[in-house]
Amino acid sequence: MAETPLTIQVHPDDNVAIVVNANGLPAGTEFPSGLTLREHVPQGHKVNLVDLAEGEPIRRYGEVIGHAQRPVPRGSWIEESLVRLPPAPRLDELPLATAVPPPQPPLEGYTFEGYRNADGSVGTRNLLGISTSVQCVAGVVEYAAQRIRTELLPRFPNVDDVVALTHTYGCGVAINAPGAAVPIRTVRNIARNPNFGGAPMVVGLGCEKMFPEWVLSDDRPAPGPGNTDSIVRLQDESHVGFGAMLASIMEMAEKRLAELNRRTRTTCPAADLVVGMQCGGSDAFSGVTANPAVGFATDLLVRAGATVMFSEVTEVRDAIHLLTPRAADEEVGRALVREMAWYDDYLQEGASDRSANTTPGNKRGGLANIVEKALGSVAKSGSSAIAGVLAPGEQVDRKGLIFAATPASDFICGTLQLASGMTLQVFTTGRGTPYGLAAAPVIKMATRKALSARWHDLMDIDAGRIATGEATIEEVGWELFHLILDVASGRKQTWSDQWGLRNALTLFNPGPVT
Amino acid sequence: MAETPLTIQVHPDDNVAIVVNANGLPAGTEFPSGLTLREHVPQGHKVNLVDLAEGEPIRRYGEVIGHAQRPVPRGSWIEESLVRLPPAPRLDELPLATAVPPPQPPLEGYTFEGYRNADGSVGTRNLLGISTSVQCVAGVVEYAAQRIRTELLPRFPNVDDVVALTHTYGCGVAINAPGAAVPIRTVRNIARNPNFGGAPMVVGLGCEKMFPEWVLSDDRPAPGPGNTDSIVRLQDESHVGFGAMLASIMEMAEKRLAELNRRTRTTCPAADLVVGMQCGGSDAFSGVTANPAVGFATDLLVRAGATVMFSEVTEVRDAIHLLTPRAADEEVGRALVREMAWYDDYLQEGASDRSANTTPGNKRGGLANIVEKALGSVAKSGSSAIAGVLAPGEQVDRKGLIFAATPASDFICGTLQLASGMTLQVFTTGRGTPYGLAAAPVIKMATRKALSARWHDLMDIDAGRIATGEATIEEVGWELFHLILDVASGRKQTWSDQWGLRNALTLFNPGPVT
Numbered sequence A, B: 001m002a003e004t005p006l007t008i009q010v011h012p013d014d015n016v017a018i019v020v021n022a023n024g025l026p027a028g029t030e031f032p033s034g035l036t037l038r039e040h041v042p043q044g045h046k047v048n049l050v051d052l053a054e055g056e057p058i059r060r061y062g063e064v065i066g067h068a069q070r071p072v073p074r075g076s077w078i079e080e081s082l083v084r085l086p087p088a089p090r091l092d093e094l095p096l097a098t099a100v101p102p103p104q105p106p107l108e109g110y111t112f113e114g115y116r117n118a119d120g121s122v123g124t125r126n127l128l129g130i131s132t133s134v135q136c137v138a139g140v141v142e143y144a145a146q147r148i149r150t151e152l153l154p155r156f157p158n159v160d161d162v163v164a165l166t167h168t169y170g171c172g173v174a175i176n177a178p179g180a181a182v183p184i185r186t187v188r189n190i191a192r193n194p195n196f197g198g199a200p201m202v203v204g205l206g207c208e209k210m211f212p213e214w215v216l217s218d219d220r221p222a223p224g225p226g227n228t229d230s231i232v233r234l235q236d237e238s239h240v241g242f243g244a245m246l247a248s249i250m251e252m253a254e255k256r257l258a259e260l261n262r263r264t265r266t267t268c269p270a271a272d273l274v275v276g277m278q279c280g281g282s283d284a285f286s287g288v289t290a291n292p293a294v295g296f297a298t299d300l301l302v303r304a305g306a307t308v309m310f311s312e313v314t315e316v317r318d319a320i321h322l323l324t325p326r327a328a329d330e331e332v333g334r335a336l337v338r339e340m341a342w343y344d345d346y347l348q349e350g351a352s353d354r355s356a357n358t359t360p361g362n363k364r365g366g367l368a369n370i371v372e373k374a375l376g377s378v379a380k381s382g383s384s385a386i387a388g389v390l391a392p393g394e395q396v397d398r399k400g401l402i403f404a405a406t407p408a409s410d411f412i413c414g415t416l417q418l419a420s421g422m423t424l425q426v427f428t429t430g431r432g433t434p435y436g437l438a439a440a441p442v443i444k445m446a447t448r449k450a451l452s453a454r455w456h457d458l459m460d461i462d463a464g465r466i467a468t469g470e471a472t473i474e475e476v477g478w479e480l481f482h483l484i485l486d487v488a489s490g491r492k493q494t495w496s497d498q499w500g501l502r503n504a505l506t507l508f509n510p511g512p513v514t
C-alpha cells in the first residue's frame, strides 16, 4: 500500500516544500494540489511548488534561501547545486530594536528542585569541579579524579560526581594575542558554573603562562608562590614525588566535598534556571520540528522568568536581519552586530566564510546551504525579545533570552555555554550524535521519528511526531518544558548521563599556538 | 659551610655565565677569576663577566642573545629586562648546506627488541589504536575502549593496551581552509604509527566533514555508505540502540586484537628506531645539561642508522642560521626556511611573534628571551647533517636527523611527532612537567639535580649531574642511548607508563572553527 505523500510548506509565501515520508517520494507522486513529482525526492529534501526561472528567489520560512541556478519546472528535486548562495545580510544597515516583541504573559507556579548557591545562582547538579590552569597537569588531575571518585566520593553521598576540568590551553599559546581573552575567561567562568557550588579549586603546574590565580580572579594577578587554600601547584617544593602531588589534590578535594555535601535540593522557581539551546547534526526537519518545539519551550522558560541562551554564530549570521529587530534595545542590537562582525573577520582571517559551517550530513539531510540551515537554527530562539548578548565565554548577568555568541561546533558551543553559566542544555539533532556533558545534564531531541526509534536509548525526546501530525509544536514544547524541570530536579535521568557519555571540554582559542 | 660557587660559561666568547648553585649565589661572592658578585644571582640566571656598555652584545653559546639595555658593571645579575631582544635572523640570506657535517663513524651492533610490521617499520609497543574521524564519537569510543580493556584485552596477552585516538577535529571546522591539511594528515598518519601494527580501525559518525575514509587513504575519497571492514559508523542503519554501536566497535576490535596478538618482539637493529626529541618547561640548564646530552644521544642514534626528529619551530627560529648550513643539501635548507616562514606568517596572522613562546617559568628559570631559549633548545639536534624536513604531521620517509616542524607546545608537538612516525620520545624539562603519551613511551630527563631528586618517581634520567661535574655530557648521552634501547625493548618501564599518565592528543589546527 502506497504511503500518503506528506510535505511541509512552512510559510504561505514559500515556493518549496520538504518531503516528510521516510523513504522520500518517487517520481510521478501526485498531490491533491495537482502537483506531480518529476523525479524522486529524498526525505527532508525540497520540491518546488511552482516553475522557477533562472535567478528567481527560492523561498523557505518566508525568506530567500537562494536563487535558482537555472530554470526549474515545478515538481523537481531542488538539490543543493540548484540553489545559488546569496550574500549574507549586510551588517551596516540592519534595523535595531525596531520590532521588540512585547513581554508574553508571565508563567507562574513552575518550580524545580535545585541547589541554591551563596551568590543566589542555582545548580541542577552538585559537582566537585577541579579546574586546571594548563594542559600539562591533565594526566595527573585525571588520575586524581579517578581516585577521588573511588576513595572519597562514597563518603559524601550528596555530591553527584567529580569533574576534571582539563583542557589544552594555558601554555604553548600566545597568551598576549588579541584572541587569548576568550579561552582565559572560559576557563575562569566554567569554574564558577552554578553546578560546582561556588567551591572552586585549581590545579596548576607552576611555570605556565596562564597563572592558576587567573581562574579565581576577575583580573590577571601575578602568581603567588606555592600552594594555597584553592590552588595546588605540582611544582611546589613540598611535592616530593608523585604521591605528594596526589595527596595535595585529594586533601583539597576532601575539604571541598565536605562543603558540597552540606548542600541539598530545595524548591526553586523556574526563573532560577539557566538553559542553553544547541543543535548539531542538523537536517531539513530541524527547522520544522525540533527547533520550533525548542523555541516554544524557550518562550515558556522566558515567560517563567528563566534565562535561556541560544548560540552558534555561523547559524545565526544569515538570519541576523530577523533577530536585530527583536533586540530589547539598540545597545543589544549593536552587540548582536558586533558578534557577527567579529566572526566574519575571524573566518576571513582563515580564508573561510560562513558557508564552511554546513556538513555533508546537513546536505544529505536536505539543507541546501547555510542560509536554509540558519533559518531553521534560529527557530530555537522562539519569539521573545532578545534581552542580552554575550561574547564567547562571558558570564550571563540577566534573565530572559540571551544570544551567547559561540562557534556552532558542538563541543565548543557546549563548553562556552557552560562558561556563561548554563546549568542544563537542550540539544536537537537530525542526523544523530551521542553528545553529552560532564558538568550539566543534556536533553537530546530528535528531529525525525526514524532517528528517535533507532537511537531509542540515546534520544530523550522525539520531535519527529510534529512532521507526521501526531503532535503539535506546542505539545512537544510543553513536553520539553516539563522534562527540563524533571531533569533539572534530578527526578529524571538523560540518556547521556545514563551511559556516562561526556564530551571533552573544548576551548575556543582564536589566537595562535607557539 | 659556604658552598663552592659554581658557574658555567658555555663558549669562550661568552661574556655571561650562569650560576649552578641550587640557591643562587649572594652578593659579595668571589670567584678565583677575581669576579665578585654585586648582587644576589638566582640559580640558572646569568652574571656578566665583563662590564657591558649600553647596546653591547650579550653573548651566550658564542651567539648574541641580546643587547644591554643600559650600562651594566661586571658581576651583575643580567635579568631579562636588561636584555634587549634582537630581531630574528633574516630568512632571505641564510647559508644553505654550506657546512654539511661529514658522516660520523657508524655505530654498529646495537639492537633492541621490537615489533616488526609488514611495511618494514618497527614498533616499540603493540597497541590497538582506535582512530576517530570526528570529535562527536569520542565519548562512545572511550566507553568502548574501557570495555575492550576489561573484557577483551585479557584474552590477547601479547597486546599491550588499547588507545582511543580521540580528538576535537572532524566537524565544526573549516574543512576547506588552507590550514585544514595539517589536522587531517595528522589524524591519518597517527593511525599509521608503527606502534599500532598496521591494523587501523576508524570510528566515525556519518555526517561529519572529515570522512572516516580519509583516515585510511592518502587522498580524500567520497564516503561509502554504512560500516566496512575498517570503519564503524555510529549513524549506520544497523545500529539500533547504543548497545549495537558498542557491539560493532568491539567486534572489529576483537579481530584487530587477534591479529596484533600474533606479533612478538624480535631483535632489530637500532637503525629501526624512530625517536622524537622534545623539551618543555625549560630553564637555563636545559641548554647546558639535558639538551646537549640529548644531542649526544641523537648523534649516537644517527651513527647507528636510526631516525631522530627534533621539532618546535619557535625554539629553532632564532638559531636557524646555525642549522641551515648543516642541511644535507640546498633543498633541505630551503625546506627549513619554508617552515620558519610559514610559522612567522602564522604568528603574525594572530598578531603575535616568536617571543610569545617563552613562559614565566622559563624566565624564572633564567632564560631571558626566546633567543637564549632557542640556542639551548637546538642542542637536542646534536651535530649531524640535517637529512630531511617534515611539515607538521607529515610521515617521515628517511633515516638520519630530521627537522619535523611543529609548534613547541608540548601536547601538540608530541601529537605531531606521533603522526610523523615516532615510536619513542625523549622529553627534557627544567621546571618539571608530568608529561606522557599513550601511543609511545616517553623518557623524561631533568636538567637539574634538585628536580630529579624532588620528582624521583616522575623523572627517568638526571642530567643535572652534568652541571655539578659529576657526569659528562658524553656519559649522560650514552646512558640515555642505552635507556632508549631498554625502553624500546620493553625491558624497562618509564615513570609515565608506570603511573599511566597520558596527554590527550592535541591536533594543530591552523584553520578556523565554524
Ligand SMILES: [Ca+2]
Binding pocket: A278, A279, A280, A281, A282, A312, A315, A377, A408
Ligand atoms: Ca547547530
Ligand SMILES: [Ca+2]
Binding pocket: A349, B349
Ligand atoms: Ca590576516
Ligand SMILES: [Ca+2]
Binding pocket: A278, A279, A280, A312, A408, A409, A410, A413
Ligand atoms: Ca552545534
Ligand SMILES: [Ca+2]
Binding pocket: B278, B279, B280, B281, B282, B312, B315, B377, B408
Ligand atoms: Ca621546548
Ligand SMILES: [Ca+2]
Binding pocket: B278, B279, B280, B312, B408, B409, B410, B413
Ligand atoms: Ca615543547
